Amino acid sequence: MTHRHPTSHRRRQLAGLLAGMAVAGSSLLAGMAHAATWPSKPIQLVIPYPPGGSADLLGRPLALQLQQQLGQPVVLEYKPGAGGTLASQYVARAKPDGYTVLMVLAAHAINDSLYPKLPYDTRKDFAPVSLVANLPMIVVGSSKLQAKNIGELVKAAQAAPEKLTYGSAGNGNTGHLAGALFASTAGVKMTHVPYKGSAGVVNAMLASDIDLTFDSISTSIPHVRSGKLHALAVTSAKRSALAPEIPTVQEQGFPGFDINGWYAVIAPAGTPADITGKLSREIATALQNPSLQSQLAASGYEPVGSTPEALGAHIDREMERWAAVVKATGARIE
Missing domain, CATH: 3.40.190.10 (Periplasmic binding protein-like II)
Known part of the structure; x- marks a missing residue:
């Protein structure tokens, strides 16, 4: 019967631990490198409805302010159709590098229970960035x-x-x-x-x-x-x-009736957290700009500028809420 020397065993454990820390550290450094260089090219902000709608009225001035802060163009790309699901599908399949993001409305949470089958998973295929505004x-x-x-x-x-x-x-x-x-x-x-x-x-x-x-x-x-x-x-x-x-x-005469529209920015799942965090902070900064604030107030928007974590929790709550409404009302696709 052979006996392993306890010291050599501890060395192997230590070596494994150090290797794990090295991998984690390299991942962290890679993430920091992402944030340091992002953005280095134009950002595409996908709008799920045609020009002239409420998402456009918010997205257009926000994009202009972000462009000034980031030093790169923020280009609006309109992909209307199927209640916003076409745009969501497009972004879900986009490269998760922070250069394609999506403005979603409450419909993003509603569609999960309204449509029998979606070409994406509302919870798993996206990374939250910021709850931009209520309306x-x-x-x-x-x-x-x-x-x-x-x-x-x-x-x-x-x-x-x-x-x-x-x-x-x-x-x-x-x-x-x-x-x-x-x-x-x-x-x-x-x-x-x-x-x-x-x-x-x-x-x-x-x-x-x-x-x-x-x-x-x-x-x-x-x-x-x-x-x-x-x-x-x-x-x-x-x-x-x-x-x-x-x-x-x-x-x-209808106590308890309370519905607000909301607007948020999300990214494809897998987008580095340092990039979603940086974009979230930039959106919050943009919403503090007096000129943008007055422009949004004139149209009734109530700026928020949340963290990614707060938006994730908000979307979860909204999905549960609207699933109950769909069930209670029998709402269906016309």
């Missing part, structure tokens, strides 16, 4: 809708089940689910009409093709101010600073 939603009527408040809307919907049409910026969009949740809560039936982006909804509203919409306040409020559309309520728990004269849905 209240507004219930707006077109000229063909006689109702001027939530109580009148409910009565009109009760009198003609499924006759009232509400538009949204696309299947799975926050406006789609907000309308479905409202109808379910109020015990009425309305018909959902999806469009490709907020601009499409607003055009349909101006043409009186549909009765109402649950839309981002940024894209509809100019037409409310001009008198072409009329506001019934905001969907958030509190009134919007942009339009404090418009009451909430809660104030009009």
Whole structure:
């Protein structure tokens, strides 16, 4: 029987430990090298909806400010379609080097339970970067809708089940689910009409093709101010600073009704943490810029600028919340 010398055994253990530390250290140094050289070329910010929508109204000025801070162009790439899933699929398959990132809306969390099968895993295929901003939603009527408040809307919907049409910026969009949740809560039936982006909804509203919409306040409020559309309520728990004269849905008989749009930046899974961390910090810095703040406030955006960890937790909560809403309302792809 042979006996191993305890000293040589400890040496081997120590050698293994040092080797492991060396690998970890080299990985850390590699990550620091990534951050030190990034960005060295233009960054592509993918927008999942057409130009003119609420994501564009936020993404465009944010990209300009980031460009000034980073010293590299931040180019907006529009990839609309399928409720934002086309853009998500594109970014999920992109090289995880920090040069392709995606602006997502609440639809990113909604789609996981609304679509039977997605070409990506919402939790595993992306790396969170920053929750950029929140944005209240507004219930707006077109000229063909006689109702001027939530109580009148409910009565009109009760009198003609499924006759009232509400538009949204696309299947799975926050406006789609907000309308479905409202109808379910109020015990009425309305018909959902999806469009490709907020601009499409607003055009349909101006043409009186549909009765109402649950839309981002940024894209509809100019037409409310001009008198072409009329506001019934905001969907958030509190009134919007942009339009404090418009009451909430809660104030009009639906306690607990609270829906906000939100906008975040994510990257492909595998993007080095030092890069996502650096971009997160740069976004937070950008949102402190007075000029950008005033521009966003004029459209109703409420800047956040979170850490990657906070965004990851936020997306998890939103996925759970909207899964329950989809189940409760029976919302489906139209």
